[in-house]
Amino acid sequence: MKEKVVLAYSGGLDTSVILKWLCEKGFDVIAYVANVGQKDDFVAIKEKALKTGASKVYVEDLRREFVTDYIFTALLGNAMYEGRYLLGTAIARPLIAKRQVEIAEKEGAQYVAHGATGKGNDQVRFELTYAALNPNLKVISPWKDPEFLAKFKGRTDLINYAMEKGIPIKVSKKRPYSEDENLMHISHEAGKLEDPAHIPDEDVFTWTVSPKDAPDEETLLEIHFENGIPVKVVNLKDGTEKTDPLELFEYLNEVGAKNGVGRLDMVENRFIGIKSRGVYETPGATILWIAHRDLEGITMDKEVMHLRDMLAPKFAELIYNGFWFSPEMEFLLAAFRKAQENVTGKVTVSIYKGNVMPVARYSPYSLYNPELSSMDVEGGFDATDSKGFINIHALRLKVHQLVKKGYQR
Structure with missing residues (x-):
């Protein structure tokens, strides 16, 4: 009987080649596709996985859980890596890996596998989550496997293998960037962006309009919080109101994107020590982070706020480095949830050409006299x-x- 492996599958070149490679090594491959808000054709991805050799395909809609249990949790500590990055990729990884572990347990699989490279952060985030949630699972990480590396030295080898094995390859012109998209953000790396002195061309950005081209009109949003968690958004001009967490976040993305909110270009420090340039678009979360911080200004005790702010960089670092399911994270979240008990009320933000400015706030627990x-x-x-x-x-x-x-x- 073949040993089972659950592969985190995206439908792209790398994971499609890995799927076929695992099949040829004698594994029963179960493909797992996580829907965390990326704009993909999940029906086509499932069909491709089955044609490539998967015995079964799970397509899991994790969007609501991503918002309520991960994005909103990160918001409690105003998580911002190195003072700038809102952690869109890092926040999604523990959720994706957690569900992968659950499927492996359900299927009785002995292995889990992923397609993250040996230079990046994602390999760490996936494998630390596997270890924390089920240390008995064995991990297959092809981009750290000598046999795989000997066979596939680069993209050309992957393409040739795919063509030889009849794996469909998109013929459309590929964007010259490495990108990760989910409900919270889209990131752009590599290509011309590897030169930190290169100013990104406007075609890099796919979510947000340039602030220069954004409407010459202010948008006023009233954002309501309970215990630090967003519960309602009201557009004060047209009366649009959102209370469902997923719809609320999607609406903030929509408003932020059309107003040029949430662009970031930075060089960051990867966990393994390499510096990396990333260009990010995070419209909805940018609005939420600013509004939430403003409400804390009238509801949080001074010393509690300052202590939380001392811990916030460590909180962001833990998320970035993949320690979501760790004792230290449990400790920090217990403190942050306690600190958020009176962060209830509403903030009015003015959104205009890339800027998000709090202009009014109210709380029944206000400490402002x-x-x-x-x-x-x-x-x-x-x-x-x-x-x-x-x-x-x-x-x-x-x-x-x-x-x-x-x-x-």
């Missing part, structure tokens, strides 16, 4: 108390200077 903050009203605050407050904090500075001058003498 107009009378205490007013420059015109005392509001029970005794200004003379500030003298002692400053003196206490100045003491340490005075001592430091006296000691410093003593050393100099």
Whole structure:
């Protein structure tokens, strides 16, 4: 009886060749296709997998779970890798790998396989998730397998093998970039973009219009949160209202994209130590992250916010590096969920030519006291108390200077 392997399958050249290669090595290959919002023909992908040799194909719609359990969870900690990247690819990988493990367990498979390269982050994200959720599963990673690498030294070898085995290859002109698309973002790498001094051509961008070409008209959105989670979006101009999590996020993508929101061009540090340039389009999440942070401004205690902000870079790093299912992630999420208990209310954002600007906010748990903050009203605050407050904090500075001058003498 053949050993079973569940292959994370996209329908592209690499995973199609891997599928056939695994079949020829004697495996019973079950192809698994994750729908996380990419614009693919899943019927055609399933048909291609079966023709290539898969004994069974799972096409799993993970979009709603992606939004509620992954994107919104990352939002709780304002996850942003190296202060800029909203982690669209990294957030999707643990979900994809988790479902792959579940299918392997259901099918009684001994192996899981993926097509991630040996230079990138995804190999780590997939394999750490496999290890965390089912350490008994064996992993086949062809792009780290000496036998596979000896046979396939580059794209030409893959194409020749596909043609020899009758694997359909798209004849349409391929975009000269390596791209990853899901509900949260689309990323663009490689090609001309490998030169960090090269300014991206406008045709790189497939989701968003250029801010220069965006409508010369403001869009006002009112975004509602409960315990840090988005629950409703209202367009204050045309009355459009979305409360379903998936529809809400798709609507934010739509509004953001047509207004040129969410473009990012950066050089980042991959987990394995290589620097990589990525060009990203993340319209909906950009709007949410800005609105959420603004609501925290009136609802979160100062010290709680500052502690959370100290932990946020580590949170983003854990997501980027593939440690979603780790003890340290459980620890951080417990703290972040506690910190979000009063992050309830609404924020109005003005969206205009690539910009997202909070212009109003309200919360029933607001810590903002107009009378205490007013420059015109005392509001029970005794200004003379500030003298002692400053003196206490100045003491340490005075001592430091006296000691410093003593050393100099």
